[in-house]
Amino acid sequence: MFSIEVFGLPILIVLVFAAAFYFMGCAMDALAAESGFGPFGNMLILFTGFLTSRMALDALASPPLPWEWLMPAAVGCAFTGLILAMLVKLLGRMA
Secondary structure (H helix, E strand, C coil): CCCCEECCEEHHHHHHHHHHHHHHHHHHHHHHHHHCCHHHHHHHHHHHHHHHHHHHHHHHCCCCCCHHHHHHHHHHHHHHHHHHHHHHHHHHHHC
């Protein structure tokens, strides 16, 4: 009949990823301590990094990437974005 989609993903998958990234945000908060952004901030950075990198990889890949490669690449880009944000925050404190 009709489909509710957010960025090309069904809403249930988006909610499952949001919950998973919240728990990952809590874990990253425990590991990063004061260099992190709190559980919710880490979750937002991971989740937005995942969605934007998924859309970018889907749009920029000349032959479309298979689902098995797209998801790990998007998760890896999300963690890279979080680590870069933590590095910028740490360097800002040192200055």
